[in-house]
Amino acid sequence: MTEQLFTLPVLKQLSPAISECQIADLPMLAISHAKGRAAITLQGAHLLAWQPTGEKPVIWLSSETPFQPGVAIRGGVPVCWPWFGPAGQPPHGFARLLPWQVTAHSEDDQGVNLTLTLKDSEETRKLWPHAFTLHAHFTFGDQCSIELESHGDFETTSALHAYFEIGDIAKIKVEGLGQPHIDKVAGxxxxxxxxxxxxxxxxxxxxTAPEAESRIVDPVFDRTISVTHKHNSDVVSWNPGEKNSVSMKDMADDGYKTMVCVETAAVTASQISTSAEPARLAMIIAVK
Known part of the structure; x- marks a missing residue:
């Protein structure tokens, strides 16, 4: 799936490294740099792909996901904000379903920096009665970093719901998660x-008491994906398993075998944004 993202026709060259494209019905940015490549839809500021030069793709994207306005994308790194899960409607918040604007970009020999921004509107205020400015800052170089920065006066839960590409779910392990956890499958x-x-x-x-770094140890791909979490209270890990994978329209029947979610999250402890200080949530992804 990753390769298809980088063969789309270029509609506009935003900079030497950043191209504007269209994937089905959604505008997309393709980033191509000596350090690697990435792809982001403007809907949701949604990272679809990141692949450092010389490495296999790091981010998993479903081959069955539709790219339609207002429809959640299966895979990549969804931005869950201003709530996580079923705390409100739509599930995981509205930020991942709305179009964002490119507000800053730069590049040098070390990589590409990109900022997308979402602001409150009549549509968002019907769902959540707050004025806000939400920035998603991306850096693509030897590592991939994503930081959410929310301005306003409110309280939120949130997550960077990252899906990672793996060789075989039955053979990986995830280290650094800590011991105490809430098991949602067990009720x-x-x-x-x-x-x-x-x-x-x-x-x-x-x-609920994770280490600062999670490590996805993958013997099939002979690599470890490091995920460093910042400003979080929690780390979420998810895989649908075979039965749910078969029942999901936007995932192949065997899709569960090649993905795992390790998510930087603020779920059990909400975050507070004030006019004096924004709230932040960030992850740094690296291949070792």
Whole structure:
């Protein structure tokens, strides 16, 4: 799926490294640089792909996802804001479903910097009665960093709901998640984990005392994906398992085998934005 993103016709050259394209019904930015390549839809400031030069794709994207206005994209890094999960409607908030604007970009030998911005509107105020300015800052170089910066006076829950490309869900492990977690598959009970997380069926957990770095150890791809979390209270890990993968229209029947979510999140402790100080949530992704 990643390769298709970089063969789309260029509609406009925004800079030497950034091109404006169209994927189905959605505007998209393709980033091509000596350090690697990436793709982002303007809907949701949604990272679809990041691939450092010489490496396999790092971000997983469903081959079955529709690219339609107002429809959630399956895969990539959805921005869940101003709420996470079913805390409101639509689920995971409205930020991932609305068009954002490119407000800054720059590039040098070390990589590409890009900022997309979403502001409140009549549409958002019907769903959530607050004035806001939300920035998504991206840096693509040897590493990929994503930072949300929210301005206004309000309280939110949020997540960078990252889907990672893996060789085989049955063979990976995720380290650094910590022990205490909320197991949503088991009805929301609080449990303690011993050692690294491995996967045998549906998994949906909120880790409430995670380390600063999560590590996806992948023996099939012979690599470790490092995810450094900042300003978070939690880390979420999710895989739908075989049964749910088959039932999901926007995922191939075997899609669960090649993806795992490790999400930087503020779920159990909400974040407060004030006029004096914005709230932030960030992740840094690297391949080791």
């Amino acid at each position: 929301g009970i609080t449990a303690q984990q011993q050692g690294a997380l491995t996967f045998d069926g549906q998994t949906d957990r909120i880790y």
